[in-house]
Amino acid sequence: MAFNVPETGQQRIVIIGAGFAGLKLAKSLRRSNFQVVLIDKNNYHQFQPLLYQVAMAGLEPSSISFPLRKTFQKDKNVLIRYAKINRIDPDQKRVYADLGYLNYDMLVLATGATTNYYGNKELQAKTLPMKSISEALQLRNEILADYEYAISTRDYAARQELIDIVVVGGGATGVEVAGALAEMKKYVLPKDFREIEAREVDIYLVQSGDRLLPGMSNKSSINAEKYLIDLGVHVIKNKRVGRCDGSWVYMNDGSKIPAAKVIWAAGIRCPKLEGLPEGAFAHNGRISVDRFNRMKGQKDIYVLGDGALVEQDQNYPRGHPQVAQVAIQMAKQLGKNLRKKTDEPWKPFTYKDLGSMATIGRNRAVVDLPSVYFGGFFAWVIWLVVHLYSLLGVRNKLIVFINWVWNYLTYDQSLRLIINPKKDDGPG
Ligand SMILES: Cc1cc2nc3c(=O)[nH]c(=O)nc-3n(C[C@H](O)[C@H](O)[C@H](O)COP(=O)(O)OP(=O)(O)OC[C@H]3O[C@@H](n4cnc5c(N)ncnc54)[C@H](O)[C@@H]3O)c2cc1C
Missing domain, CATH: 3.50.50.60 (FAD/NAD(P)-binding domain)
Structure with missing residues (x-):
């Protein structure tokens, strides 16, 4: 029909x-x-x-x-x-x-x-992607639920599996997620999850290449790595995650990390x-x-x-x-x-590169403009303004702005609810 x-x-x-x-x-x-x-x-x-x-x-x-x-x-x-x-x-x-x-x-x-697992069914089944609102919500639920479970878990090794997180992929998404997780560890855990020692929480960022943010300038790659290390993220380069079984994450060189939660930001198709x-x-x-x-x-x-x-x-x-x-x-x-008239010639597409950027926690970002690259606080302010400006809808701009100001002043995010949807299928 x-x-x-x-x-x-x-x-x-x-x-x-x-x-x-x-x-x-x-x-x-x-x-x-x-x-x-x-x-x-x-x-x-x-x-x-x-x-x-x-x-x-x-x-x-x-x-x-x-x-x-x-x-x-x-x-x-x-x-x-x-x-x-x-x-x-x-x-x-x-x-x-x-x-x-x-x-x-x-x-x-x-x-x-969508997310690219390069044909690896195990990684597809055992890792968490983040390409849509529903996937982001699932990720939020899993992170918060694992902290909740960790509090009730006596066994040290089992606790570590729940609280350590591996982020795979050193592009903008992986870098931003790792930075945000490190901030959560620093500012949220000590207040909300007092029984978890923040120093016990390890966040790993695994990148297969020899630098983070491969699509950006070398200067921005170096800055981003430095900012992440400052925040306590373990940056692992030149290694690939090949397997994970829900307890361990296995690299191609034989090394492994004890973590149940793996965020997959390593490619798209x-x-x-x-x-x-x-x-x-x-x-x-x-x-x-x-x-x-x-x-x-x-x-x-x-x-x-x-x-x-x-x-x-x-x-x-x-x-x-x-x-x-x-x-x-x-x-x-x-x-x-x-919209042109039938006899008017069409103009071919030419891309005008306006620059690229990534943020790493509060106060720090890297920005590549066509002729200048910079990082730090000023870059972070530019990142905020550009993202606020690009959001659709005045209400959204206002709410995001208020949230950012609130989070910035209070060092707190107030939305830590675990809400599981009952049905997440899309339409036919
Ligand atoms: C986590 C993340 C962070 C990113 N950060 C940045 C950034 O900071 N800066 C930047 O420039 N880019 C960023 N990107 C990339 C940017 O979002 C994409 O390049 C951009 O969205 C591509 O636009 P698009 O219209 O091609 O596809 P999308 O914006 O992905 O839109 C595709 C649409 O198609 C719909 N759809 C798909 N299949 C079907 C189907 N079969 N039937 C009906 N509907 C369908 C989807 O629901 C979706 O609404 C990011 C991407 C992700 C995932």
Whole structure:
């Protein structure tokens, strides 16, 4: 059966995914002559850069999410559908979900990326990812529950397994999580979990390469490592986590760490949608597109954001970095092109690198701008301002700001509740 979407005679653009790219494109097509159907398996947009603060009980999920329906309340040509698309039929120009199919004139894939376990089923089963609000909440629950259990556990070794944490992956997510955990150990544990000696808690950050933050400048890598070590994090480089069994974490060189909890932040891959030709997928599931984000060999399918691999940009021969700015800029350009008159030439996508940053606990961050790299307190203030500015919605900005000020002044995060959802399945 077909989705209930009115036939208006307008050209229909179906966008799958309301992340940074999908949302931006839908916004740039509001009040256009297209009928835009924005489909997401969540009924909200999530601001992934601050997920780690939800996982560390610093922010509520609702302050970094924004309801899609609210965004488009006044835009009659934009329709929202809550569904998980599981198949595409490019010949019939249809997308399929459990609740039915939907025809399109143009299709935009903006489904982002998910965690990459590199085919290791044990790591997938035994480690904790952090790519969505629900995963961040699960992580928060597990960290807090393990501290609670540790308090009641007499056996020293069993206690250590519960309180020590291994973070795998030294990119921005791993570095930020390790920094936040170290702060939690320093400021929260002594107050909330007095029976646990903070010095007994070990936080490890394992990075397979020879430096942290490989996507940033060498200076920022060195600074980030120094800040983490200052906070008491054990930084382990040039080693890979190959196994973990719920008690120990095993490295490729034969060494092991006693820890039950492993946070997996070691890579991403793009989920493959059924129905697209196998040849469409490049490295890690990204889809090759031209400079107009049009999928190779397909006239009416576009790919944006993390999932798009633009191979023809000389400055980025291996593809653009999988970051929010790329997704937003791609969407902006496609929106402008789609709005052009039929005889107007389209402009190819060119990425403007605005810089990158990562924060390490309170007061310290590293920032790489195109021509200058710096770290420390000033970098941290810039990190705060940029993230606050980028959040969607005035209410969210205000709540996050108040939370940050409160946490900063009191050295406390007030959201340490263990709330287990009863059902976490998405829609059909
Ligand atoms: C923890 C974390 C921290 C990050 N920190 C930063 C940072 O500090 N700075 C930065 O620039 N970038 C950061 N990133 C990367 C950034 O979030 C991504 O590059 C960006 O979100 C990509 O945008 P996108 O639109 O391609 O995908 P996303 O924003 O991931 O959106 C994809 C959307 O598609 C939906 N979806 C997926 N599959 C389906 C389906 N089958 N059916 C329906 N809906 C579907 C999802 O629900 C989601 O809403 C971070 C990412 C993570 C996970």
